[in-house]
Amino acid sequence: MRLGGRLQAAIEVLEDIENRKRPASDALKDWGLSHRFAGAGDRAVIGNIVYDALRRKLSLGWRMDSDAARHIAFGVLLSDAELDIEDVNTALEGDKFAPEPLEADRVALWGERDPASAPDNIRADVPEWCIPHFQAVFGDKWADEAAALSDRPPVDLRVNTLKADRDKVLKELARAGANPAPLLETAVRVPPLRAMGRHPNVQAEPAFQRGLFEVQDLGSQLAAKLGNAKAGEQVLDYCAGAGGKTLALAAEMENKGQIHAYDAERARLAPIFDRLKRAGVRNAQAHANVGDLLPLEAQMDMVLVDAPCTGSGTWRRRPDAKWRLSDQQLERREVEQREVLDAAKAYVKPGGRLVYITCSLFAPENGDQVAAFLAANSSYSVIDTQPLWEQAVSAKSRFRPLFKDGTAILSPLSTSTDGFFISVLRREK
Numbered sequence: 001m002r003l004g005g006r007l008q009a010a011i012e013v014l015e016d017i018e019n020r021k022r023p024a025s026d027a028l029k030d031w032g033l034s035h036r037f038a039g040a041g042d043r044a045v046i047g048n049i050v051y052d053a054l055r056r057k058l059s060l061g062w063r064m065d066s067d068a069a070r071h072i073a074f075g076v077l078l079s080d081a082e083l084d085i086e087d088v089n090t091a092l093e094g095d096k097f098a099p100e101p102l103e104a105d106r107v108a109l110w111g112e113r114d115p116a117s118a119p120d121n122i123r124a125d126v127p128e129w130c131i132p133h134f135q136a137v138f139g140d141k142w143a144d145e146a147a148a149l150s151d152r153p154p155v156d157l158r159v160n161t162l163k164a165d166r167d168k169v170l171k172e173l174a175r176a177g178a179n180p181a182p183l184l185e186t187a188v189r190v191p192p193l194r195a196m197g198r199h200p201n202v203q204a205e206p207a208f209q210r211g212l213f214e215v216q217d218l219g220s221q222l223a224a225k226l227g228n229a230k231a232g233e234q235v236l237d238y239c240a241g242a243g244g245k246t247l248a249l250a251a252e253m254e255n256k257g258q259i260h261a262y263d264a265e266r267a268r269l270a271p272i273f274d275r276l277k278r279a280g281v282r283n284a285q286a287h288a289n290v291g292d293l294l295p296l297e298a299q300m301d302m303v304l305v306d307a308p309c310t311g312s313g314t315w316r317r318r319p320d321a322k323w324r325l326s327d328q329q330l331e332r333r334e335v336e337q338r339e340v341l342d343a344a345k346a347y348v349k350p351g352g353r354l355v356y357i358t359c360s361l362f363a364p365e366n367g368d369q370v371a372a373f374l375a376a377n378s379s380y381s382v383i384d385t386q387p388l389w390e391q392a393v394s395a396k397s398r399f400r401p402l403f404k405d406g407t408a409i410l411s412p413l414s415t416s417t418d419g420f421f422i423s424v425l426r427r428e429k
């Protein structure tokens with residue numbers, strides 16, 4: 001396919017996402033199924049245009065003075081694809097599958113409007129109802145923090161220290177463009193895409209099959225690390241899902257002690273078995289029945305609650321979710337978080353830790369939940385995350401979370417990670 005056909009396909013996918021309020025991945029998959037002739041290169045470019053358009057729907061629309069999918073998709077070509085209008089017009093010329101060229105008045109407007117001077121509510125590229133949530137957490141910096149959530153993300157990898165060190169993984173992935181990641185000596189980063197490039201499929205690498213690394217955002221790696229799990233401890237990962245944190249904890253604990261991985265949704269837990277095997281983890285067992293946890297009551301050195309949340313910290317990777325999220329969904333997540341915390345506390349032993357994590361940046365899911373928990377549970381107190389952070393990160397770095405009331409808030413702007421919230425509590429008696 002030529003650029004014109006790819007652009008037209010991206011416009012159709014964007015319209016489908018908008019009209020049917022469906023996830024981008026579903027719309028792209030359906031398009032692929034009904035256009036089997038399209039190759040991997042075509043799909044990558046179409047996917048890039050769609051994801052970039054969703055990341056910066058408001059600011060691209062402002063520069064084009066239109067929220068039509070066609071105009072926003074052209075905006076992606078003129079910004080993220082690093083093409084100028086002459087390049088685009090030449091590429092589209094004589095292509096019967098291409099959309100109509102961009103109108104001259106839009107081209108002129110695009111040249112006149114400087115994105116850096118867009119009003120904050122446009123530059124932030126988030127739904128209007130979310131703005132007060134960003135303001136409450138980040139104050140004056142709210143628009144910069146929100147805007148950084150529409151950057152393209154890197155692919156971060158966690159070196160599995162049970163099997164390898166960073167040099168080994170870097171060597172294995174040299175062709176994939178892997179570099180040392182900031183902050184952690186056990187993390188590797190494939191930088192964000194440039195122009196219309198394609199990320200290497202690191203999971204197809206023999207080093208992945210051999211369990212030398214896992215794909216995991218640096219923020220998620222740091223969140224697992226701040227719990228400060230030690231070799232020999234008894235740990236319950238109460239919302240284990242597919243086991244991203246469980247695997248990180250097992251490596252942190254050098255395969256010693258015991259990790260119990262539980263999730264209320266059996267299907268979510270399913271991938272954990274293969275992952276544990278591949279990673280060479282010997283100190284973790286998965287539980288799909290809450291009844292299995294009975295013997296663990298008041299026995300755990302640490303209970304990790306990686307709570308269900310809105311995922312507002314992960315909008316770089318899931319920009320369609322940003323526009324689908326509603327305040328009703330936020331309220332539902334808050335209820336679930338209260339219930340999960342309330343259930344998980346039963347397993348913490350006196351002197352043990354309760355680690356509460358979300359990948360959201362909204363206070364009602366984060367600091368407010370912790371404050372309400374502390375108000376209702378006087379036997380718990382806050383362990384300051386700042387010294388834990390200093391101990392966890394490898395070297396002096398310009399990246400530093402926002403520390404608030406003993407908790408840590410990570411974000412693309414402050415720590416070059418997805419947005420994460422981490423609070424560590426101690427059960428005193």
Ligand SMILES: C[S@@+](CC[C@H](N)C(=O)[O-])C[C@H]1O[C@@H](n2cnc3c(N)ncnc32)[C@H](O)[C@@H]1O
Nearest residue numbers: 239240241243244245263264265268306307308
């Ligand atoms: C953020 S995800 C976990 C991600 C996982 N820890 C990882 O690092 O890959 C939240 C998980 O909480 C689970 N969950 C939701 N409600 C729960 C409950 N009441 N008890 C236990 N798990 C629950 C969901 O099924 C989901 O898998």
